Amino acid sequence: MPRVRNHPFAGPLTPPSSMAxxxxxxxxxxxxxxxxxxxxxxxxxxxxxxTVRKVRDAATRLRFTPNVAARSLSTSRTxxxxxxxxxxxxxFFSEVIRGIDQTAQSxxxxxLVSSSHNSPAEIAAALAxxxxxxxxxxxxxxxxxxxxxxxxxxxxxxxVLLNCxxxxxxxxxxxxxxxxxxxxxxxxxLTLGRxxxxxxxxxxxxADGEARLGGYRAALEDAGVVHDRTLELDGDFQELSGYxxxxxxxxxxxxxxxxxxxxxxxxxxxxxxxxxxxxxxxEDVAVVGFDDIxxxxxxxxxxxxxxxxxxxxGARAVKVLLHAVGHRNEHTRVRETFATELVVRASCGVEQxxxx
Numbered sequence: 199m200p201r202v203r204n205h206p207f208a209g210p211l212t213p214p215s216s217m218a219x220x221x222x223x224x225x226x227x228x229x230x231x232x233x234x235x236x237x238x239x240x241x242x243x244x245x246x247x248x249t250v251r252k253v254r255d256a257a258t259r260l261r262f263t264p265n266v267a268a269r270s271l272s273t274s275r276t277x278x279x280x281x282x283x284x285x286x287x288x289x290f291f292s293e294v295i296r297g298i299d300q301t302a303q304s305x306x307x308x309x310l311v312s313s314s315h316n317s318p319a320e321i322a323a324a325l326a327x328x329x330x331x332x333x334x335x336x337x338x339x340x341x342x343x344x345x346x347x348x349x350x351x352x353x354x355x356x357x358v359l360l361n362c363x364x365x366x367x368x369x370x371x372x373x374x375x376x377x378x379x380x381x382x383x384x385x386x387x388l389t390l391g392r393x394x395x396x397x398x399x400x401x402x403x404x405a406d407g408e409a410r411l412g413g414y415r416a417a418l419e420d421a422g423v424v425h426d427r428t429l430e431l432d433g434d435f436q437e438l439s440g441y442x443x444x445x446x447x448x449x450x451x452x453x454x455x456x457x458x459x460x461x462x463x464x465x466x467x468x469x470x471x472x473x474x475x476x477x478x479x480x481e482d483v484a485v486v487g488f489d490d491i492x493x494x495x496x497x498x499x500x501x502x503x504x505x506x507x508x509x510x511x512g513a514r515a516v517k518v519l520l521h522a523v524g525h526r527n528e529h530t531r532v533r534e535t536f537a538t539e540l541v542v543r544a545s546c547g548v549e550q551x552x553x554x
Contacts, residue, residue: 224256284338286313334355361406397429462488486546
């Protein structure tokens with residue numbers, strides 16, 4: 199039997215096992231330098247999108263798995279972002295997480311998500327758990343004092359606040375134009391001839407809900423409409439509270455001719471209650487919401503609402519965090535307000551093509 203000499207280039211042409219693949223293998227397969235591949239895989243430094251695609255394709259073909267521990271030691275990064283939300287239930291938070299996760303993954307980052315249920319103790323516990331495990335934190339806690347929220351966090355860690363009620367020095371903040379969106383929707387109902395417009399509030403102390411209530415009140419005042427405060431009904435952003443609010447509305451005399459719920463979930467619950475009672479929407483009572491969650495366009499009648507690009511909000515939070523990480527948190531802080539948009543569908547009585 200002939201002997202086969204060991205040769206440095208002998209062996210199968212199939213990719214080596216994932217344990218054997220190194221960053222140099224990815225560099226050779228992609229045609230880029232080790233430095234460029236490192237920047238792509240670590241999400242650091244400017245790299246052309248086409249270069250990112252080719253490097254990641256090569257890494258996937260070779261089944262390359264980075265040594266996270268070694269990478270953390272060499273870069274002082276975990277390549278993980280922390281996300282703290284008030285809740286994980288409902289389409290609003292699902293859309294926020296979708297935008298965060300997709301953007302983080304596209305930059306080679308993972309996401310550690312926790313919910314606080316708006317409890318100060320749970321917020322503190324979640325943030326304590328994340329310390330040292332994440333490169334940056336995105337926090338949405340509209341009922342909490344933002345300054346107290348971040349007081350115990352190291353100033354060196356990148357942080358972005360979403361929809362928090364305070365402007366905290368040295369922290370990036372992203373907000374939604376809740377007041378302006380509610381104002382515009384209330385004005386729209388008034389132009390349709392609705393005058394007794396009921397409003398279903400958000401949870402007590404919730405900054406988003408309070409701002410939306412303020413926009414509703416301001417629009418009525420500017421239109422010279424005498425506002426009956428008994429038309430402001432309790433809610434908690436859940437479908438059931440909208441259902442109960444609509445049931446209460448049916449007992450009023452005279453009955454409101456429109457109902458503006460502070461979010462879409464409550465508006466959907468209200469439509470269900472009105473339908474059960476044989477009340478026509480929008481002929482008898484117009485119903486509108488806020489957020490434009492994905493299901494809003496598919497219910498019957500399709501829900502008129504105030505659109506917030508929820509996934510884009512999550513995506514922007516990640517980009518702001520990664521910018522801060524890349525600049526070692528020594529960057530010009532941003533304070534951005536996301537504009538809202540009226541989406542007019544059948545539930546208010548006038549449907550426009552833009553809302554379909």
